[in-house]
Amino acid sequence: MSFNTVTSSFKVTRRRRAPLAEAARVGLIAGAALVAFALIGAYAAMDKRHVVEDLLTLSQIACGLMVFAAGYATARDGRSGPAAALLHGLVAGAVAGACLALLVWLTVSVNLRATLVAASPALARALSLGAPVASTQALAQLPVLGALLAGLGAAVGLLPPAGRHAMTTGLGVVLVAGLFRDVFASMLDNLPDFTGPEIELFGPSGLNPGAAPVLFAAGAAFSLLRRRLTRRAGVPRSGASRLGSALLVAGVLVLPLVTNDFVAQVAMLVALYMLMGMGLNIELGLAGLVDLGFVAFFAVGAYTVALMCSSGPLAVADVSFWLALPVAIVLAACAGLLFGLPVLRVRGDYLAMATLGLGEIIRVLVLSDALGPYLGGSQGIIEIRHPSLFGLELKSPASLYYLALALAAVVAFVSWRLQHAKIGRAWLAMREDEDVAQALGIDPVASKLLAYTIGAAFAGAAGAVFAALIGSVYPHSFQLLVSINVLAILVIGGLGSLPGVLVGAIVLIGLPELLREFGEFRYLFYGIALVAMMHVRAEGLWPAAHARENVQPENAHA
Amino acid sequence: MKKLLLSAASLAAVLLATAPIRAETLGPVTDPLGVVKIAKGQPVLIGGYSSQSGGDTNQGIDELRGAEVAIKDFGGAVLGHPVKLLGEDAQCTAEGGQTAATKLAGNKQILAVLGPSCSSGARVGAPILWRAGIPSVAIGATAPALTAPDRPDGFKGFQRVVPNDLKSAKFTADYAYDVLGLKTAATIHDGSPYTEQLVRAFEKDFAAKGGTIVASEAISPSDTDLRPVLTRIATKKPALIFTPVFTSSVGFLMRQKDEVSGLADTKVIGGEGVFSANVIEAVGPKIVGFTIVGPSTDLFSKRFPDFVKAFAAEYGEAPIGGFSAYGYDAALLTLTAIKAVGQTDAEGNLYVGRQALHDALMATKGLDGLTGTLTCDANGDCGAATYAIWEFTSDDTSSFAPGKNPKRIYP
């Protein structure tokens, strides 16, 4: 089985309408997106989070961005002159705003709530933006606001590249600062003798209104400056990417020190998923085995540590974490071997379902009353001891982050060596074409089994750290969703790519944790991200070297 | 690289070794755990964590919504400062509770935290919050160990308005054995820690009274066909089935019970997780005569319908889980305590001492809540903990009104 092998090019061609009709169409699409955003309840929920204190809420920004993007897209159509493009932007925005106004009117005048629960008075109130609910003024201001925003988008779209880049960078800086207020505020908090600016920059939930224009200007200026500098110096791309990697490594190392416990906790979860991701990377990224039951090995590792390092009634031993860790890894590897033997004759999508079934079997068994006396059933195993190092108990999120990171580094090193050893090439050959690999003298069963076992061992290590970190394990933590998360991390980061695992874990685990406001909509945006990713950049955010070679030219003409 | 890692690790150790909590004097207040200053016009921040995503979402979202309704009823402000609830997602898992609690603990302006929904999250989350001097008032975490007299120090800042499992199990066993005179019982749980713990406690109490547990079964929340497991129970001929499972499982169970021969005369008692209008819709006509264990007091009967009305007006649907009322009470308890200990200076700044707030919370006595009169004991159990058996009288979904449907039949 191979990935990203283009067998023929497929191109969707769309009939292009007259520019004005096209603008109306874009406006309608944006309007539909706005209405959907409101009707799934996201608007009302995110209206509580202020990105710019007392001025702009998260939902207003999200809606504004949609309309802005619509205006930008119409202007970038490039078929008409600046004045016409601006007009088209205004039209698109007005149409989008009108859709929302229609929704407000419908919400108030017709009772939609028997079917659509989010069409509540609260929504109408929020969308009236302070005006009397669903008054003429409230309804009229939406299309006007939309037209203004989309006009702004169109204007930005018409700027020369440098100006466009500066504007979007400035906007991006404001958004990132406002959205990730907690990270930046905690960083400023940690700067000694320099606690003043936090008060000025950030309020209790977002940016202060005064700080937003300053940040915008700073971002725009930085963009312009950088553009000029790079043009003059002509820094080669590889140098820039090396600098980027160095910065990334430095950032990863000092992150929990310059921020607070929460960011450290999130970083630790990211490191944990990286561990699992690298395990699955061996199975899926290198050997091409789709595994949806990966969480089972994670559970084996976690329960081993739980049983060996707890003072609870179910514990079989109460030994040091460092003794239990290798046992957990070995047991997980054994489980991998045991599962792998029968399952690995199954191919492709069938393998995905077989492993899904195995993972669910393990979860149900662990949860069951039948094994309850040994594994604690739904009550889990509690009071697991934290690991200690040189007499220092590793208890805080930051110290556990370094534990997970150190293990991840070891695992990354091992994977990297494996990838470039003979067995790594055998895996790649098998992934591309199993029959050819067999003809070349590669024993498919043995090499698959090895991949499966090593992957399971890595997941077992992750499970061991997980148990030590939480201090208790419950079957609830080993849902199918975990396996799918890990799979998605690989796909988003880039199959077979080690740095891709890091990037994928940051994007899929780190960002949603930091943006907890998304709360109940987390998995919705998660789904949208998966689909969008496949469409925009199927090879992953940081593709493996060989994938990059294969795919890039294809993408250029696809 | 390795050196860098080592030095970073040691730096981390030094940084993290410094205790965050120390006695402090700010404005008019001195407190051994520190003082929070809320500048004039700034909001009073209360944290909240519950299950906002994953399988237990209904319950978690309703709990924090119940708290929002309470804040509104309180006037939206305390001592002249608007109240803001910062809700986080704890996912009903230990790691979710840990992450949410860590985030809330990192916000030094937060006075107290409401939640979580699940005992697994409370077990990890409450000590993290208390280390930062933040007391937590749990909404749905019912595990007895959390308020046991010998609980670890980390739980000293933990309280709950939901009564612990032991109390409701004891009440149910008493009712079944003494009042109804039933001598044999079967139990069903759904693999969640809450239902399993409750069922085990009931089994113990029922057996201690001299009753016999003839079957103790389990299902999965995703099961839709419960007839096989009911058939198995029917072979043991219990007089009673006690099952605190949630709304959709209760719906399947009650609808399918009569399709299984031999269970026609068996009584079913449910838990308070289904004390909601939605269970009427889920069960349909078979709801008439279905009994559940729920909060008891007259206060509850009087105030709950208004609460449901306010809730539905705000969120478009009535509460789905039975725990939203506890969310209301947790918020009420917290706001009342803040009001009692907060001190305002001449400029209008508000100061709240952390230890003082905790002491005030623990000293709560005779507070009229939604589920009853709240009084905290020394271990942090604040729930009214007086129970009643409620019986549903009509299958009209709009008729949900505690007192009429369901009607209190005992005591």
Place this chain on the structure above:
Amino acid sequence: MSDAARSATEPGALAEWLRRSTWVDHILLAIRIGVAALVLVGLAGGLTAGTYSAADFASFALFGLTIGSIYALIALGYTMVYGILRMINFAHGDVMMVGSFAGLFAAGALNDVGIVSAWPLLALPLVLAAGMAAGALVSIAIERIAYRPFLHVRSLAPLICAIGMSFILQYAARGLFGTRNRAYPGFGWMEGTIGAFGLTIPIPQVVAFAAALIVLAGLLAVVKLSRLGKAMRAVAEDRDAAALVGIDVSAVIVATFAIGGAMAGVAGVLYALVFKQITVFMGFFLGVKGFAAAILGGIGNLGGALLGGLVLGLAEALGPALILEGYGLPAPYQLKDVIGYGMLVMILIFRPQGLLGERLAAKRA
């Protein structure tokens, strides 16, 4: 094989097998024997325990057939799409959920205008039509978003996209319709029961069973007899060759998805009529069970999907009573998913072509 070899007795054949087989074969054989022994010992224990009467077993079988016919309906839609495209539509279960909700809203509207009370027999087809239309529309959207762009690329992309669509459908539905359990209306005549073989069977269950048969017949007719069916089989056989002989491959795939989605809609409505309450999260695990049923019967094989669904339903209803009871395990019905998934895994390992074998196309690559 020469005559001499053929005349050799059993030990000779055994020696031959021993010579040819690898260590993997030995372990697989050991697993077969182990599982068989586990089942047989359990079976013996379960039958001798005497917990259940014959009437109980008859009830178990009836319950198994009811849920089995729902699995079969889901599996039929699954197997259609898989048979043609060789791709798992991970979101199929959620399409079923959407169909179910569409049916619910249609039933509400019909009730409001009085059709349910005036022509109760007409209500069911109308509600089914609503469910089918919604299922087909959503399914076409999924094809457009998750499959068509990757039609000519062999990659994980469609699987990932379908997982993404599954999330989107579940959580969008949750936001739109709320999370509460919705009661499904009956239509007067469906409330009753009929008696057969000494058992009383609620009418919706009979309807579900009959519907599974009718849907199977209908699908078979489409695939075997219609022009579209011929094109489908051609596309399943070899997509490029089909395109060469002038078949509009894209249109055939869209039609396949539409039919699969409509079948999911039927499954959703009938599921709701039998079990009488729905939630937005009901689709995912029913979808996985439906897939297991499709594989059990032999994926791509329509008759197999029906058989697989019924077998899976029976195994889940009877398995805990027959096998797990024999080991005296507490709460055996908590482990019914172990039996279901265990069958899925065993079939995939030892008989990947399913009970009836793959059809519609030659063996997969």
